[in-house]
Amino acid sequence: MRxxxxxxxxxxxxxxxxxxxxxxxxAELAASVDRAARRRLGRSLSIRAVDAGSCxxxxxxxxxxxxAFYDLERFGLRFVASPRHADVLMVTGPVTKNMREALERTYxxxxxxxxxxxxxxxxxxxxxxxxxxxxxxxxxxxxPVDLHIRGCPPSPVQLLAGLLTLLK
Amino acid sequence: MPQLADLLRNGKAVDAHRxxxxxxxxxxxxxxxxxxxADGRATLLGEWGDNLPVRAASMAIMGEDxxxxxxxxxxxxxxxxPSVGAFHPPAIRLERAIFSLYGLEPTNLxxxxxxxxxxxxxxxxxxxxxxxxPAGPTAYAFLPVEGESLHQIPVGPVHxxxxxxxxxxxxxxxxxVARLEQRLGYVHKGIESLMAGASIERAAQLAARTSGDSTxxxxxxxxxxxxxxxxxxxxxxxxxxxALMAELERLANHLGDIGAICNDASFALMHAHCGILRxxxxxxxxxxxxxxxxxxxxxxxxxxxxxxxxxxxxIRDGVQEIRRxxxxxxxxxxxxxxxxxxxxxTGIVTTDLARxxxxxxxIGRASGRNFDARKVPGYxxxxxxxxxxxxxxxxxxxxxxWVRIREVEQxxxxxxxxxxxxxxxxxxxxxxVGKGEGLGIAEGFRGDILCWVRLDGMRVERCHLRDPSxxxxxxxxxxxxxxxxxxxxxxxxxxxxxxxxHDL
Numbered sequence: 079m080r081x082x083x084x085x086x087x088x089x090x091x092x093x094x095x096x097x098x099x100x101x102x103x104x105a106e107l108a109a110s111v112d113r114a115a116r117r118r119l120g121r122s123l124s125i126r127a128v129d130a131g132s133c134x135x136x137x138x139x140x141x142x143x144x145x146a147f148y149d150l151e152r153f154g155l156r157f158v159a160s161p162r163h164a165d166v167l168m169v170t171g172p173v174t175k176n177m178r179e180a181l182e183r184t185y186x187x188x189x190x191x192x193x194x195x196x197x198x199x200x201x202x203x204x205x206x207x208x209x210x211x212x213x214x215x216x217x218x219x220x221x222p223v224d225l226h227i228r229g230c231p232p233s234p235v236q237l238l239a240g241l242l243t244l245l246k
Numbered sequence: 247m248p249q250l251a252d253l254l255r256n257g258k259a260v261d262a263h264r265x266x267x268x269x270x271x272x273x274x275x276x277x278x279x280x281x282x283x284a285d286g287r288a289t290l291l292g293e294w295g296d297n298l299p300v301r302a303a304s305m306a307i308m309g310e311d312x313x314x315x316x317x318x319x320x321x322x323x324x325x326x327x328p329s330v331g332a333f334h335p336p337a338i339r340l341e342r343a344i345f346s347l348y349g350l351e352p353t354n355l356x357x358x359x360x361x362x363x364x365x366x367x368x369x370x371x372x373x374x375x376x377x378x379x380p381a382g383p384t385a386y387a388f389l390p391v392e393g394e395s396l397h398q399i400p401v402g403p404v405h406x407x408x409x410x411x412x413x414x415x416x417x418x419x420x421x422x423v424a425r426l427e428q429r430l431g432y433v434h435k436g437i438e439s440l441m442a443g444a445s446i447e448r449a450a451q452l453a454a455r456t457s458g459d460s461t462x463x464x465x466x467x468x469x470x471x472x473x474x475x476x477x478x479x480x481x482x483x484x485x486x487x488x489a490l491m492a493e494l495e496r497l498a499n500h501l502g503d504i505g506a507i508c509n510d511a512s513f514a515l516m517h518a519h520c521g522i523l524r525x526x527x528x529x530x531x532x533x534x535x536x537x538x539x540x541x542x543x544x545x546x547x548x549x550x551x552x553x554x555x556x557x558x559x560x561i562r563d564g565v566q567e568i569r570r571x572x573x574x575x576x577x578x579x580x581x582x583x584x585x586x587x588x589x590x591x592t593g594i595v596t597t598d599l600a601r602x603x604x605x606x607x608x609i610g611r612a613s614g615r616n617f618d619a620r621k622v623p624g625y626x627x628x629x630x631x632x633x634x635x636x637x638x639x640x641x642x643x644x645x646x647x648w649v650r651i652r653e654v655e656q657x658x659x660x661x662x663x664x665x666x667x668x669x670x671x672x673x674x675x676x677x678x679v680g681k682g683e684g685l686g687i688a689e690g691f692r693g694d695i696l697c698w699v700r701l702d703g704m705r706v707e708r709c710h711l712r713d714p715s716x717x718x719x720x721x722x723x724x725x726x727x728x729x730x731x732x733x734x735x736x737x738x739x740x741x742x743x744x745x746x747x748h749d750l
Binding site: 079081082083092127128129131132133134135136137138140141142144145146147157159160161171174175177178179180207209210211212213230233 | 364366367368369372403404406407408409410411431432433434435436437439440448451452455456457458459461502515518519521522524525528532538539541574578581582744745746
């Protein structure tokens with residue numbers, strides 16, 4: 079263990095330069111979130127992830143944001159365990175009927191002011207799963223969404239580019 | 247007791263079912279097969295409902311000695327069939343789901359509570375004779391637990407980490423878990439109903455999104471089933487490229503899991519280093535196949551993308567880096583006493599239980615069940631490649647980590663062999679229009695994935711996907727009994743069952 083730890087001290091960091099914030103996401107955010115709220119929140123944000131019906135693909139890439147290459151915490155963005163500690167709800171999946179109530183309750187447990195970021199193509203409109211008896215559809219059918227990050231799943235770089243607009 | 251093969255000879259064989267036989271049997275033979283499952287002479291691979299041309303229930307089984315696979319069907323025009331779960335507990339959740347989705351009633355099923363249907367849908371029996379659902383969620387009675395000073399801890403569906411949703415009901419005496427009961431179905435998306443009537447192309451996309459971490463393996467299982475039904479022979483190069491993607495997927499998931507399990511024992515160093523190696527694999531996959539998870543690259547008939555020199559080089563680099571760095575991580579795991587203290591003898595699954603449930607993947611192989619679909623029934627190109635299936639017997643968290651460690655090594659070897667021997671030629675065979683039924687099986691990182699399809703022209707009439715987790719989730723309930731509540735995340739991560747794959 080000592081060898082591995084010492085090596086980390088001498089080796090250059092793995093962490094890579096961040097991508098530029100996504101222009102389309104910036105425009106969407108400017109339209110939906112008022113400046114005052116952005117000033118209050120836009121330095122350091124606590125994120126609570128909610129899987130509302132995803133295939134788990136998006137979760138894998140959200141996890142990757144915490145690895146040494148992307149190191150999300152350097153931007154003041156961190157994942158928290160309770161919606162009561164969160165500024166941002168990060169929601170994945172087409173919202174299933176079985177998860178609708180849980181998502182609503184998580185949203186109401188998050189204190190104002192708060193932002194909702196919908197992750198992945200399914201979260202936009204239900205994606206491939208829309209039309210199913212078991213699926214409500216996109217996240218904005220259940221809670222108001224401030225920002226969409228598309229992709230199936232979005233790569234960690236796309237996720238970062240989208241999330242960094244929250245700090246602009 | 248009659249032999250399984252003799253029993254099935256008395257049934258009516260279905261012509262266009264490939265590659266293994268499907269027989270329609272009487273209630274007596276059906277019950278007899280269920281008894282053979284209970285006696286351990288056969289393993290249950292899956293059970294599902296159907297409504298065309300008549301309402302029916304089917305189960306896929308594998309003989310314990312012969313390792314021969316067959317699908318057994320019972321027609322149930324009256325809407326009821328003898329419960330297999332009454333003989334063989336691993337079928338209970340499958341049959342509860344059959345009732346909730348199809349309205350087919352398994353007679354004498356020991357547990358008749360709904361499964362997957364949590365009372366939020368507008369319809370009852372969505373895959374059977376649909377009818378309007380009663381308004382509002384129905385009450386769900388958790389199993390009773392009796393004893394002094396017990397308390398309950400409800401967890402989920404929304405969990406504390408970045409993970410999928412499900413409900414865990416713990417009953418504990420002090421710190422010790424007396425009973426864990428799972429309630430799943432929160433991410434049920436109705437995949438089987440979306441499959442019905444879908445084009446083969448759309449159905450392949452749905453299959454690839456049944457469980458995102460196993461998207462390659464699901465693609466292969468679905469392709470195997472369709473190719474069997476339509477008698478398509480896949481080009482050898484496509485088979486090798488599929489195996490290459492499948493081993494990259496296994497590598498990425500195992501590396502992620504080894505780190506994440508250690509992280510749940512608060513050993514973050516391992517998590518950080520495994521995370522780097524996992525990312526290397528995903529980047530190599532992205533360079534080689536244009537998608538980090540390699541989604542939609544496997545389709546019936548072959549693969550959609552050929553491997554170029556740059557992709558092969560990036561995979562070789564990744565393999566070399568893992569070969570260089572991974573041994574020290576193994577040493578780190580093996581020599582850290584505080585970590586071993588958490589993983590050794592924690593969350594034990596007995597050999598008998600693993601065999602009874604036919605648990606696949608690292609869960610079965612950590613408990614002495616020697617089964618790997620790449621070997622038996624086996625499929626190309628694994629019959630031409632050299633690899634071994636690591637088996638451990640302790641059945642604890644530690645053993646499940648060691649199976650993963652050894653499988654990482656095997657996958658590295660497989661990837662090197664595939665890159666070396668990759669045959670030249672076409673990567674995709676045309677798909678013929680036709681009718682037929684097919685059963686496909688593929689070994690994902692989590693275990694064997696089963697896929698059954700019936701095709702009519704270019705459309706899927708019916709498709710059933712069985713995730714390995716169906717036979718693993720119940721074992722987690724058994725493994726945690728007598729352990730402390732604080733060890734649950736560790737046990738759960740060492741299982742890493744799929745919610746989405748199970749909920750469908």
